[in-house]
Amino acid sequence: MRVVRPEFRPAPGLDTDAMASRQRDIAAVADFADDHGLTPERIGLDEPPGVQAALGGATTSGEAAPVVVGVDQAFRDDEVSVSAAVAIRDGAVIERAAGNAPLDVPYVPGLLAFREGSAVIDALSSLSVEPDLLVVDGSGRIHYRQAGLATHVGVLFDVPAVGVAKSLLCGTPAAALADPLPAGTRVAIEADDSMDAPDGAVVGxxxxxxxxxxxxxxxxxxxxxxxxxxxxxxxAADLVEATCTQYKLPAPTRLADQYAADLT
Structure with missing residues (x-):
């Protein structure tokens, strides 16, 4: 993969105000509309992916099968950020790539792309396949400035990307989430006054x-x-749900999480 917007690379030495300003610039060029040609049927998984010995794979219609890449991060000795990328095509893992970078930016909510992004870029730049979709462990538009890690990385490479987070960073659910939800339920997350997005916009x-x-x-x-x-x-919700198989996490980030753990 090749970075196409190098001006948005996480730069060392920026203060928090400069990082926030950079995120607003990224959000301004991000596209939160569909521009990909993917469907849940084309990337859906009926079971956890196996391992394919060589690159390849096609759908039954003869079309080239899309490549979905999961991205997750881990840390080594609190000094190095490690990123894992796992590429899946036609129900099989076809490639894995690893990246790392010094962990020289402190943890600040909403600024994780500057702490972890360099390692992610390193991993994705090592892939020989071109992803049709990135599934990133982290937020996308559900972010104070609409530019979470998935947005930052998607814009950097100009690749369709979605963010999958385990907790809600900001925004307001359209319905209560206090009680357990049945499988398959979706509740819209709407922008609120903690965010740059228009108030009430569905951001995830x-x-x-x-x-x-x-x-x-x-x-x-x-x-x-x-x-x-x-x-x-x-x-984004359709595509993620199609790759979850029998697990809570979508297969791309679940496998990337496992690979990141192996790397540390």
Whole structure:
């Protein structure tokens, strides 16, 4: 993969105001509408991906099967950020790539792209395949300045991207999330006054990808799915749900999480 917007690379030495300003610039060029040609049917998984010995794969119609790349991060000795990228095509893992970078930016909510982004760029730049979709462990448009890690990375490479977060950074759910939700439920996340997005705009969804049979005694929390770049909010939820198989997490980021753990 090749970075096409190098001006948005995480630069060392920026203060928090400069980083926030850079994120607003990224959000200004991000596209939160569909521009990809993907459907849930084309990338959907019926079971966890296996490993394919060589690159290839096509749909039954003869079209080239889309490549979906999961991205997740880990840390080594609190000094190095490690990123893992796992490419899936036609139900099989076809490539894995790793990246790392010094962990020289402190943790600040909303600024994770500057802490972890260099390692992500390193990993994605090592891939020999071109992704049709990035599924990133982190936020996309559900972000104070509409530029979470998935947006930042999607714009950098100009690739369709979605963010999948385990907690809600900002925004207001359109319905209460206090009680366990049945599997398949979606609740819109609307922009509020903590965000740059227009008040009330749907910036993503709480997606209940899986639930236990008796949630009143043991339950699974929803995922928070949002568009990163060149994907709409509704389609982002559709695509993520299609790749979850029998697990809570979508297969691309679940496998990337496992690979990141192996790297550390």
């Amino acid at each position: 969804y709480a997606l209940q990808s899986r639930q236990y049979p008796t949630p009143e005694t043991r339950h699974i929390n929803p995922l928070y799915v949002s568009p990163g770049h060149r994907v709409s909010a509704g389609t």
